[in-house]
Every structure is written in structure tokens, then in C-alpha cells.
Amino acid sequence: MFTDWMEKYEYIIELGKDLPLIDERYKVDENLIRGCQSRVWLYAERMESGRIHFTADSDAIITKGLVALVIRVLGDQKPGDISEADLHFVKDVGLHEHLSPTRSNGLASMIKQMKMYGLAYAQK
Amino acid sequence: MELATFTDIQKLRKQFPILHQQVNGYPLVYLDNAATTQKPLSVINAIDDYYKRYNANIHRGAHHLANIATEAFEEVRSKTKSFLNASETSEIIFTSGTTDAINLVAQTWGRKNLQPGDEILVSMLEHHSNIVPWQLIAEEKGASLKVIPLTGSGEWDLSAIDSLLSSKTKLVAVNHVSNALGTINPIKTLIDKAHAIGAMILIDGAQAVAHFPVDVRALDCDFYCYSAHKMFGPTGTGVLYGKKELLEAMPPYRGGGEMISSVSFEKTTYNELPHKFEAGTPNIEGVIAMGAALDFIHSLDWSAMEQHEQELLSYATDKLSAISGLRIYGTAQHKVGVISFLVGDLHPYDVGTLLDKQGVAVRTGHHCTEPLWNFCKVTGSVRISFSVYNTIEEVDAFIAALHKTLSILK
Numbered sequence: 001m002f003t004d005w006m007e008k009y010e011y012i013i014e015l016g017k018d019l020p021l022i023d024e025r026y027k028v029d030e031n032l033i034r035g036c037q038s039r040v041w042l043y044a045e046r047m048e049s050g051r052i053h054f055t056a057d058s059d060a061i062i063t064k065g066l067v068a069l070v071i072r073v074l075g076d077q078k079p080g081d082i083s084e085a086d087l088h089f090v091k092d093v094g095l096h097e098h099l100s101p102t103r104s105n106g107l108a109s110m111i112k113q114m115k116m117y118g119l120a121y122a123q124k
Numbered sequence: 125m126e127l128a129t130f131t132d133i134q135k136l137r138k139q140f141p142i143l144h145q146q147v148n149g150y151p152l153v154y155l156d157n158a159a160t161t162q163k164p165l166s167v168i169n170a171i172d173d174y175y176k177r178y179n180a181n182i183h184r185g186a187h188h189l190a191n192i193a194t195e196a197f198e199e200v201r202s203k204t205k206s207f208l209n210a211s212e213t214s215e216i217i218f219t220s221g222t223t224d225a226i227n228l229v230a231q232t233w234g235r236k237n238l239q240p241g242d243e244i245l246v247s248m249l250e251h252h253s254n255i256v257p258w259q260l261i262a263e264e265k266g267a268s269l270k271v272i273p274l275t276g277s278g279e280w281d282l283s284a285i286d287s288l289l290s291s292k293t294k295l296v297a298v299n300h301v302s303n304a305l306g307t308i309n310p311i312k313t314l315i316d317k318a319h320a321i322g323a324m325i326l327i328d329g330a331q332a333v334a335h336f337p338v339d340v341r342a343l344d345c346d347f348y349c350y351s352a353h354k355m356f357g358p359t360g361t362g363v364l365y366g367k368k369e370l371l372e373a374m375p376p377y378r379g380g381g382e383m384i385s386s387v388s389f390e391k392t393t394y395n396e397l398p399h400k401f402e403a404g405t406p407n408i409e410g411v412i413a414m415g416a417a418l419d420f421i422h423s424l425d426w427s428a429m430e431q432h433e434q435e436l437l438s439y440a441t442d443k444l445s446a447i448s449g450l451r452i453y454g455t456a457q458h459k460v461g462v463i464s465f466l467v468g469d470l471h472p473y474d475v476g477t478l479l480d481k482q483g484v485a486v487r488t489g490h491h492c493t494e495p496l497w498n499f500c501k502v503t504g505s506v507r508i509s510f511s512v513y514n515t516i517e518e519v520d521a522f523i524a525a526l527h528k529t530l531s532i533l534k
Contacts, residue, residue: 005148005481006481006528006532009477009478009481009532010532013532013533037472037473037488037489037504038471038473038474059471059503060471060473060474061470061471061474061533062473062474062477062478063471063473063474
């Protein structure tokens, strides 16, 4: 998909600029996903359609881009689809290294949290 | 003394197999030596050799292999005694590392000697490992922590020390060299001041021993500790040096084999130093390989290496200072080869990620010194740290990679 790493990261950083930003009032510890280094805030709300709308932010711009990428896929979906989602695409675009639980950008924890939201809303 | 030449360094690098590889299509530039140094072949081979030729449990077997292993293990204690210029081998306790050594002192010396109202003095530069063990025992004993503040250059504010030391101070626990900023602290001054008021002093030497010689008798510190893996040795081993009379008066810490003299359900008596503090089968291959690391260090020309490292430090400092918007944290007069920095408002994680894409290994984050970064009013930094095998060419490669990183992030 990308010819070199620079293009890939420039693309990720661009994606971050379109991230649906979390409202400042929700940018609190309760919505903080703890990664070791960069911080990610995530907020979920159920729309009238029953789908879940995610907003988020991060203090690191690469993480922000990766978060935007995941929200593009999991955002505005039905709760059950979110909890069951297969994130194979991440591997396909060569970004799986960022998703391993040992990586310190908190992204793996974020996806887990999104799926938890999906599961919780699916049962309501 | 001759300055280490380019050929010397290339010869030295040949001893480190890991350095000769490509990472993400670029030659590896390893600048995370304060986290752990790489290992020379002699250290790697020592582990291999132990398991191939003389693996046996030590101190108790009456057979041939046990005797060779015990001898090799105890020989490292003698080498360590010489390395630190301690008085006796019984003053050298093998631990799993610096953290383990500090916890040992906190849980034995601290448990026995601390009283409600007592104070432990640390500094703002401490690694969490030299804060949390003291907090745990202080909470249990009703003691409290006091903190030596810093100046803007990342050095102890010496003018504050006298007012922080009092008859309540029972122990001072500070690092010799700051892992986050590289500051070499004036520990001799503090050791003398601590002793003048009757306090004990522990030095965390984790970041010092791979950079310059340490003489515990000249320093007159009560405890000194370090990890093997930051000085070319394996992980999971380290050393606690303590003055013999202090170690003898300290109660045992962990119970188990090795540390006993005799056991019965009515009364157990404890082994003599140093075994009293080495319960269970130790990390035998680790200690033996730590001995090989000491031999490697002895093979180096220390003054040439110190000079080489200072050359790398000043070259990199100049190059970094020329980058617009870059701030260096820690500008002490006496530093080892460590530079912590931030560029503009860029997150260290972003910078570290893109440097890694170009084969450059750096550390990003708080480096286990959160109180220091709170004091600096940032959440962390990008840190580069040098070892003897780093070259000026690697600094150039790092600077070029940093420029590329900044062009992508800005």
C-alpha cells in the first residue's frame, strides 16, 4: 500500500487531523486509556440510530492518527458489529506492530475499550 | 593518555555481535545504553560455557561440577570486591539488580532501625526504584521522606542540603549519576555531611559503574548498589555492597536455602555473610557472566573511554543545540553521556517512533523519574545515552534521522 515508511507515517499523521475530537469536558481521567507513554482519551455515545459514535484525542500525533484509523472502521457501527469486529485490516496495511499489547501507545487497550462499549450497548 | 581512535572503537565494536545489524533497513544506532548496555561476546560465551561445561548447584555439592561452579561463582565475589575496592568479600551481596538491593536495605536495615518521626533523605533526581522502597518502609514505620531540590541545570541545590539534614535524618539514599539527565552528583560531599549528623548513606550506582571507576572505601559510603546489565553483563544480577558491621547487624530478609546455618522447628540459625542475604539458588550463570563483564571492563582503557564518551557528549550536545526549538534538560557541569531533550511541543513518543523507523534506538517517556519531570513541568523526554562502543558517525546518523523526523512531524 505504501512505498516507504515516510509515506505511511505522513498518511497516519494526516488521518489524525480528521479525528472526531472528544469534547473538552469529556477529556477527563475517567475516559483516559492508560498506555505507558502517549495518552488517549475515548468517549462513546449511542446515536438515535442505535449505532455508537466515538470521539477521541491523543497527545501524540502518530497515536492520534492510529486512533483515527480505528475509529474510521469501528465508529458509527452497530454495537454488536463493534464487539465482533475483526481488525484484520490493520495487519494488511502493515500497522500491526502498533497493536500488540506490548506496544506503549495504548492503542491495543483502546480497541479493547471500544469493543467493551460495543458489548455493553449490545446488551442494553 | 591516547585518545581512543576510530580503529580502537571499530575493534571494540567487533566484540558486540548485536551492533552489526540493520533495523528497518538502516544500520542499527543503539543510543539506549542507560536502559541497558549491549553484551560483548565474552559475556555471552560465559553463559554458554557454564551450561555446556559445569552447570551444577553451588555451595553444597561434593562433586566435581559443583566445585567448579562454586569456585567460578565465588571468584566473581572477589573480582567485585576489587572492582569496588571493598575491604572484604563478605561485604559483597549478590542481588537480582539495583532495585532488589535497595529493597533489601529498606526491608532489613530500614525495618530494624527506622522509628516514627525519622526521615529518609532522597533527591529529586531519583529513579522510582530509589523512592518507592523507602516509601513502603517509611509508611510502615511512621517515617517520612525529604527531598533535595534541584537547580535549573539539573544539579542538587547544595544550599538546601544543610537545612534538610537533621538529627531526624536516619538515612540518605541518592543516585551517583542521574539516569534521566546524566548529572554526576557530588556524592562525596553528601556522604561526609550525612556522616557528620550520624546518618547512613546508600548510593544507587546503577548509572555510574559503566562510566568511571568507583572506590567505596575512598567514598566511605555505607551501601552502594548496581545492576550488571547496565555494565555489559546479563540481566537479573547485581550487587549490594555494605560495610561489614552494618550487614552483620541487619536481620535476614528472605528465608530459604543457602541463608541458613541450621534449621529446626524450635530454632533456626542463620548463615554468615554474605550468604545470610542470598536465600535460594542464586542466578549462577548470571553472576559468572557478570564476572566476564568485569574482565571486559578491566580490558578497557578507562581514561581513554571516559574521554571518548565526553567527546560524544559534547559533539552531540553541540549538534542538538543547533536545532531550532530543541531544549536540552540537564546541563550540569559534570555529566556522563546522557542527553534528555524535547523539540517544540512534539511528543517524545512521536519522535522516538520515527527515529526507530530509521534504525535509531532511543528512550522516550518519563524514564521512571516522574517527580523529576513534574518539577520540569513536562511529562517526559527523548533520551539518548552513550556507551564506549558508540561513534561520532552514529551521532551524525542520529542527527540526520532527527532532522528527517522533525520534517515529517512539523
